[in-house]
Amino acid sequence: xxxxxxxxPRLTAALVVAMAILPALVISPALAQRGPQTADQMMRRAxxxxxxxxxxxxxxxxxxxxxxxxxxxxxxxxxxxxxxxxTLEAPSGFExxxxxxxxxxxxxxxxGEAVTGVEFADEDANHPLGRLIKSKDPAxxxxxxxxxxxxxxxxxxGDASRMIISVAEVSRTADGKHLPRSYCxxxxxxxxxxxxxxxxxxxxxxxxxxxxxxxxxxxxxxxSDGSRTAEVIVLTNHELGEGQVKVTELPLxxxxxxxxxxAVVDGYLYVYGGHLGTPHSYSAAEQAKxxxxxxxxxxxxxxxxxxxxxxTGLAMVGYAGxxxxxxxxxxxNDKGDEWDLHSQADFARFDPLKxxxxxxxxxxxxxxxHDAALIGSKLYVVGGWQLAGKxxxxxxxTAYVCDLSEPMPQWSEITAPPFSRRALAxxxxxxKLYVMGGMDDxxxxxxxxxxxxxxxxxxxxxxxxxxxxxxxxxxxxFGTEQGLFxxxxxxxxxxxxxxxxxxxxxxxxxxxxxxxxxxxxxxGKLLVVGGTSRGGKVxxxxxxxxxxxxx
Numbered sequence: 001x002x003x004x005x006x007x008x009p010r011l012t013a014a015l016v017v018a019m020a021i022l023p024a025l026v027i028s029p030a031l032a033q034r035g036p037q038t039a040d041q042m043m044r045r046a047x048x049x050x051x052x053x054x055x056x057x058x059x060x061x062x063x064x065x066x067x068x069x070x071x072x073x074x075x076x077x078x079x080x081x082x083x084x085x086x087t088l089e090a091p092s093g094f095e096x097x098x099x100x101x102x103x104x105x106x107x108x109x110x111x112g113e114a115v116t117g118v119e120f121a122d123e124d125a126n127h128p129l130g131r132l133i134k135s136k137d138p139a140x141x142x143x144x145x146x147x148x149x150x151x152x153x154x155x156x157x158g159d160a161s162r163m164i165i166s167v168a169e170v171s172r173t174a175d176g177k178h179l180p181r182s183y184c185x186x187x188x189x190x191x192x193x194x195x196x197x198x199x200x201x202x203x204x205x206x207x208x209x210x211x212x213x214x215x216x217x218x219x220x221x222x223x224s225d226g227s228r229t230a231e232v233i234v235l236t237n238h239e240l241g242e243g244q245v246k247v248t249e250l251p252l253x254x255x256x257x258x259x260x261x262x263a264v265v266d267g268y269l270y271v272y273g274g275h276l277g278t279p280h281s282y283s284a285a286e287q288a289k290x291x292x293x294x295x296x297x298x299x300x301x302x303x304x305x306x307x308x309x310x311x312t313g314l315a316m317v318g319y320a321g322x323x324x325x326x327x328x329x330x331x332x333n334d335k336g337d338e339w340d341l342h343s344q345a346d347f348a349r350f351d352p353l354k355x356x357x358x359x360x361x362x363x364x365x366x367x368x369x370h371d372a373a374l375i376g377s378k379l380y381v382v383g384g385w386q387l388a389g390k391x392x393x394x395x396x397x398t399a400y401v402c403d404l405s406e407p408m409p410q411w412s413e414i415t416a417p418p419f420s421r422r423a424l425a426x427x428x429x430x431x432k433l434y435v436m437g438g439m440d441d442x443x444x445x446x447x448x449x450x451x452x453x454x455x456x457x458x459x460x461x462x463x464x465x466x467x468x469x470x471x472x473x474x475x476x477x478f479g480t481e482q483g484l485f486x487x488x489x490x491x492x493x494x495x496x497x498x499x500x501x502x503x504x505x506x507x508x509x510x511x512x513x514x515x516x517x518x519x520x521x522x523x524g525k526l527l528v529v530g531g532t533s534r535g536g537k538v539x540x541x542x543x544x545x546x547x548x549x550x551x
Contacts (some may be wrong), residue, residue, distance in 0.1 A: 015231070015547070034180060039133045040117040042146040047114035048468060049149025051177035054492050055081055055505040057243025059213055061235040063088070065097050068229060076101065097233060104203070104214055107180075109453035115144065127167065129153055150178055150196050161196060162298060162355070163187050163320055171205055173212050175490050175512045177536055179205055197223045209240045209247060210491055210508040245507030246545040251301055257288055259369070261316025262517035265352065268293045269519070269541075270323055271489060273311035282336035287312050291323075291350065296521055298387050306350060308357045313343075315372035316377060317424075319404045323341025323350040324360075324379065329368035329387050343368040343387045347409075361410055367396060371515065372427035373479075375454060377405040382417060382452075383424045383527050386397045395420035395441040395475055399452075403420060415457045419450055425486060425513070426473075429479030431455070434463055436486055437472025444448055447472035447488075463502050466494055474514035474531075480524045487528060491546060505544060513538040 037045070058080040064073045065088070074088035082105050086098050096215040112124035121134040127245040130147025134140075155164045163185045170178040181458035185199040204216040226280030253271065260274025270293045277286030294302050314328025327349050328480060333340040345367030363381065371382025381400045385393040399417050402409035417435065433452040439445050446469055449462035465472050471488040478485055484496040486503070493511025494503040509528060516531025516538065526544040531537075 007519045009239050009333050028276070030406065033265070039120050039131070040116055042131060043116065043118055043133060043144065043151075044114040045149050046144075046146045046151040047112075049178050051108070051173045051179045052110070053108045053211055054490075055070070055243065055245070055507050056082075057245075057507075058209070058241030059208070059211070060239045060241070061213070062234070062237045063097075065094055065230040065232065067094070067096075070094075072450040076235065078105055078241075080243060082106060096231060100217060100219070100233060102230070107342050113309045118144070127194060135340070157190070157433050159190060161187050161190050171203075171212075174207065174210075174533060174535070178205065179212055183237075195224060195314075206238065208238045210510045210512070211240065213238050218422055232418070237477045242547070243507060244547050246547070247507070247510055248543045249510065249543075250296075250543055252540040253302065253530055253541055254539060255288070255531075256539050258511075258515040258532045258537065259313045260288065260517065260530055261311075261328075262519050262527075262529055263316050263318035263323055263526065264296070264519050265318035265323060265523045266321055267296050267522065268352070269296055269521070270305075270316070271517070271529060272308065272323075272325055273314050275312045275327060281335065283333055283337070284310055284331045285335050287331055293352075296527075303351065306338065306355055306357070308348065308350075309344070309346070311344065313368035313370075313384070315381065317372055317374050319374060319377065319379070321352070323352070324404060325350070325357075326366040326372050326379075326381055327363060327384070328369060329366075330387075331500065338390065340389050341387045342366065342389060343385070343393075347411075358489060360409060363400065363411060364398075364413075365396075369422035370396070371424055371435075372428045373428040373429060373430040374404075375433060377403055379404050379409070379428065380414070380452070382423050382426050382433070383438060384436050385422050395422060401454075412431065414452065414454075415459060417450060417452070418459050419448070421448075423444060423474050426478040427477040427484060427486075428477045429484040434462065434484060434496075435478070435479065437475040437488070439473055445469040447475040462500065463496075466492065466503050466505060474516075476516055476518035476528075478518045478526065480520045482524055485526060485546070487513075487516070487518045488501065493526070493546075495546070499536065507544060509542055509544075511538050511540045 058078050060077045070093055072088050072090040077085040084102055114496050117136045118133050120134055121132040129145050129152040133144045141157035143155035154168045168184040169182040171181045173530050180203050182202050187196045199221045202218045205212045206215045214474045215235050219231045222228045231256050255276055257274030261272045263270050272291045273304045289307050289310045290304050291306035292302050293305050310330050311328030313324055316325045329341050329343045331341050345361050345362040345366045347360045350357050356474045366386045367384045372381045379402050385395045387393045397420050399414050401412045401414050402411045420441040421438035425436045427434050435450045447465040451460050451462045467488055467490050471490050475488045491509040492505050493507040495506050497504055513531030515535050517529050528542040
């Protein structure tokens, strides 16, 4: 939940653990804000609520169109930059098709900026379509109406006519963004106020490879002279363009888990621990303790290869053929009883050839909701907090490193991080440690990025992850020879730019998720496993082939 919902100076450990791993965290847009908002805030929320095509690969589709007793069919190709190529068998009389499709595509590609410098135009706070908003600039004649995260009306004023776009209904994407479904465009004579035309539009959508694409566009227009037209475009057989990322799906992960450890070793994807339960339910019985693995070849199935202590909110890495797990919390209560959650300090190694976990030197203190990453043979642990039963959790202000090339690795403290965050992502890349996103000790979510340089033993700030603060909560990241990659709750796959000054959005998951794991196999293919979304646990495992060259 955002602090707009919970405005407590300090959340209890149980509540914030719930915030970390529950599908209920991804709340309805209607509940995302509480209390009075300014006009600027309402415009920003409506802007951010729109569904847009990020890292768009383009698509192709078959097209059927009809109007006024005529019909034809053809082929549509939309390039990654939005350019449209439309081929119709009988194009005469169907010039409007290109205009309509161009409008739909451009509205999905354009992010732009929210309108600012606005104020409420009247005192009517109970209008069915929301508050009426105007610009503080007297030269700007447009008006807007906003309700929740939807811009429900746009009023445009011209010298000869004025226009009002009124949204009656929207469709929702998997990550809660909105798409236009039913809306009306009314034009008026500027002098007399008489209605010149009304155009009722209905848009229908389908999801293909994580992108919401149009399937049916219907428009019914009535004019003041009594004429009437009905136009329809139907798109079928959608195929995404190649873009920069090819997404394939591996066998489903059963059961669904969140806040677990994952790593790739010798051609196998391993997962360990995690939360199995339903929202607001935590107990020993709802914690996973199995070590599962999937051989990364066609036709393979998940198998159980070991067990260990029940752990949630842990970290795991692979090094020299072995797995290493660090920390996590354990529930000591039965199902239905008051939560009794304890962060653990354990550190253990699993040799797949021998089986069984070998205990190693534990962390100096219990830690969970942290993350860990490798730079060479050095394992770094950053972030998290310590849960101690029924009280508040204490955010960690320390970070540690050990050398996995040693038979019995020992922990040593590194320069203290200039932050306290949990539910964050940590990755090693180009000799440095990148710490991304999470929630700070004031319960604010963050897309912030901090960088640790082992050579200088100093911290610096990096470019923020793209998106809103919520997108950094429960994100995951991994560094490969092709670059440093991160996946956020919005489903975006982003890559640190070669100069390290920004993030490039290179693709999108088929199944957006949070509190998942992003790892890479030995060939550099990215694997996205587990996590949760608005619809609950995500069982699909996605393999991403990124068509980029190494930095």
